[in-house]
Amino acid sequence: MTSTESRGRSRAPGTRQGYAVLDVETTGLDPYRDRVIQVAIRQIAADGTAESDWETLVNPGAGVDPGPVEVHGLTSADLAGAPLFRDVAPAIAQRLAGRVFVAHNAPFDWAFVAVESDRAGVRLEVLEWLCTMRFAKALALEVPDKSLATIAAYYAVEQLKAHDAGDDTRVAAEILLRELADADRVGLMLPLVECNTSRDRLKRTLRRWFSRVRRPLH
Template sequence: MPLWLAEPRTADSGVTYDFGLPTRGLGSTRLSDLTCVVFDTETTGLEPSDRIVQIAGLRLVRGRRTGERFETLVDPGRPIPPASTKIHGIDDAAVSGAPTLSQALMAFHHFCDDAVLIAHNAPFDMGFLRRAQPEAGLQFDNRVLDTVLLSAMIWGQSAVHSLDALSERLGIVIPPEARHTAMGDTIATAEAFLRLIPALEAKGIVTFEDAVAEGRRHRRLIGDANLPG
């Protein structure tokens, strides 16, 4: 079954993939050199037993959006509660005939390859990916960065670190119709990450390892998505 991958929207990214980019920072773990996939999921609910109904991702290389994007609806194999549909707008009719979870995650796994995964509240999204690993027959062992933690490194734990609050602080506008869609939230998270890099570097947080080490100081706020479980 072919995946429902979104058609490229050049008006959105305006960037053509630069095949020279991946080799320029090869071996470097500087945040500004990383090859990343920023992603988001929409689900049937917030419990560990819930299922993914949509997943989207954008590739970043050396601080630039490449124009590569992934987006698909997912048939969760169960009814989508009306309360969840009210948030993300996805109902049973929308996912009828969509790829199964295994099919969608196999394609997304290929899209991610060995990139660093970035999400807002990464333990939530990574939890859904990892719980689906046995069903999909694959493993998401990518390194992970969380924009909630990166935000806390700049503004402290007492600040509000929701995606809306972070976007407002960074001057990112999320169209109302795009909020709580996998791609809409992915675009906002990608923009947030790119705008956070200079502020992090100014505080001496320059590499992936620096970010992970600093993130351990904020475990009371949110868990470390690089740890299993």
């Protein structure tokens, strides 16, 4: 993937409709084998105005282990009555459409949402993502690490419930606004990254296929 160059919020390509800040909780770390169990999206206009908040639990499917409950706190019982990803995929696509996809560690969240949407047969109309972690590096923030908690503390954003998609999305959105303001102040090009090209979609399709072929029989 290649970075696109932009300067400030008003000049960033693709930000005409603003940003969609997203966070997911998952059953594991591999988007081709693991599943999304919670997703939250906060829409922000190009001028920084908050537009909407949305979140849902997601049932990963019958018999699927919820993964590290000690991290995200979600048990099979919590997820049993939740919709499947395919049931919420159209709503997710609508909230992302035409916006810059934003997340803290965006490659991780984008991979899960993109692969899950592919499984559901729903195409995401997203062209670029912006990672608040990489943004912090581009701004050369003087912090010991670039974790969400550390960057939140740097910008005095209160984190209420770590590893909850709703709260993590709120925190990431607040961080984004502060990073955008800092970028405007110093004249920094936004570290936007092109995503979801036809080549990217083909790669995801092939990896999904190979993942199914290589999955061990039980």
